[in-house]
Amino acid sequence: MQTITRDQIIAVLPQLDLLPIIEEGFRAYSAGDAVVPPVGELLLDKGEVHIKYGYLKGGSYYVIKIASGFFANPKIGLPTGNGLMLLFNQDTGEPVSILQDEGYLTDVRTAIAGAIAAKYLAPSEVERIGIVGTGVQARLQLEYLKSVTPCRKVLVWGRGSEQLARYQQDMASQGYSVEVTPDSGAVLQSCNLIVTTTPAREPLLASANLQPGTQITAMGSDTLQKQELEPEILQVADLVVADSISQCLVRGEIHHALDSGHIAQGDIIELGNIIAGNSAGRTAPDQITIADLTGVAVQDIQIATAVYEALA
Amino acid sequence: MQTITRDQIIAVLPQLDLLPIIEEGFRAYSAGDAVVPPVGELLLDKGEVHIKYGYLKGGSYYVIKIASGFFANPKIGLPTGNGLMLLFNQDTGEPVSILQDEGYLTDVRTAIAGAIAAKYLAPSEVERIGIVGTGVQARLQLEYLKSVTPCRKVLVWGRGSEQLARYQQDMASQGYSVEVTPDSGAVLQSCNLIVTTTPAREPLLASANLQPGTQITAMGSDTLQKQELEPEILQVADLVVADSISQCLVRGEIHHALDSGHIAQGDIIELGNIIAGNSAGRTAPDQITIADLTGVAVQDIQIATAVYEALA
Incomplete structure (x- = not known):
């Protein structure tokens, strides 16, 4: 061994x-x-x-x-x-x-799943990447997004100004030009590829700020309780993608939106079927797409x- | 590490x-x-x-x-x-x-569970130990029974005469006087502490041969399918003991006897409660007692x- x-x-x-x-x-x-x-x-x-x-x-x-x-x-x-x-x-x-x-x-394979979601679902022109959170995954997501988009402009939201400043500095050394904000609405308003990476248990992103032509990769919520998105966001979305439908029935954003009746099980598409070409990913620039990634073995x-x- | x-x-x-x-x-x-x-x-x-x-x-x-x-x-x-x-x-x-x-x-902790079952459930005078099977567990059970009974007389049942002969020889070197039999009924008829250790999927021991004052430790059956005892044996027994009641509802001998209606869930006592003194083990020499051991973490x-x- x-x-x-x-x-x-x-x-x-x-x-x-x-x-x-x-x-x-x-x-x-x-x-x-x-x-x-x-x-x-x-x-x-x-x-x-x-x-x-x-x-x-x-x-x-x-x-x-x-x-x-x-x-x-x-x-x-x-x-x-x-x-x-x-x-x-x-x-x-x-x-x-x-x-x-x-x-x-686990951190790396989670970041790569984010890159895969962006590859199939992000608008062809990513204008600014929005990152919600300032931890390990907020860093690795940017590192692995490099291979699927040339965009190097980032807006990051976080609770602590110290953490935001450190994140800005660390990501600058990776070639990213990062602005910071204490207002999560600003991320939805000005970014068209957004990755949420927090362990929040109350929604951080509100549907009121959602813009057409946005991809949101919801990475943080991987348990029954965690939640980063208002379920209305999934209802409004043109495409709701799960890494594992069976897992997302009991964990993550999809599970919350199903519970509250904002979406139905038949609305969910599995990432592997998009990769295989059996389901369509993004088909138009102004679509709103959501990937809920809970982590699969x-x-x-x-x-x-x-x-x-x-x-x- | x-x-x-x-x-x-x-x-x-x-x-x-x-x-x-x-x-x-x-x-x-x-x-x-x-x-x-x-x-x-x-x-x-x-x-x-x-x-x-x-x-x-x-x-x-x-x-x-x-x-x-x-x-x-x-x-x-x-x-x-x-x-x-x-x-x-x-x-x-x-x-x-x-x-x-x-x-x-796993082999050792399984053998020790057999010794514990014998300690609390076997008649105080073990006349002859019956072993069903000739594999690793058939050997280790005898090794660990040494600490709980002075009996060194054994009757072993197995399908192959070669395996029986080898078992007899190996156990002789451990101080056991072993006789062999191709008739599993003989084990029930002449032994009062019996340990079954096979992966059988059809009962090997029939209730017709069961004698008063016997303890049977059913060790082999640890899945949904495996079975070594006729369920009538559990019905006739004065005491049916499980290592884990919740596990024995879906695995082992007890699960078969419950399914066929030969016993009810309320008939089952857990080994740990006997060890703690909260439930009685054997209380009379002529009782028939069964321990169904499926292995617990x-x-x-x-x-x-x-x-x-x-x-x-």
């Missing part, structure tokens, strides 16, 4: 063209070529643990990911999130590798396999 | 007094002091994978066990079963240790923690 460290993973990632690899995961998932059981969940006093697992039919490995969030960790100098991934041989059950990524691969399967094979 | 190998585990086990440790796990489970979510399951073309996980409230670690069975493995010189256990810090989610036991700790939590702490 090969141990792969976080440092090895960080070193190898730039050599990998992960976008088509994750796309293939979504395609297989929507085509029924992946086996992905329901997420296992363990709740503790100070945190929560998710177990995501599965395999692509005809592949070499099955992958089990253990990811945790312990929200008091920063008080003792530890990151909130942690995690690891395990690869096993699909023919024998033998453990093949442990990837001690400490949650980094196929992303973990694909990125873990790619990293292992690059280092094996 | 500390890696612990199978060899290290085998070397340290004889130094550990595991019976009270596993007993404490069952007690905590039945008292509601353990959090054990439903078992995760992954089905593949050539095998199956189970993910068992949880923690004891107030403990130091949570444990995730991944166990597999790939039934064509022996054809290519590999054992059917494999597995590993992972310990994480209950306060921070940090990975603490990976125990690469290849399934050995608390056993894994307890054995993994004990091994880690002994080697840390």
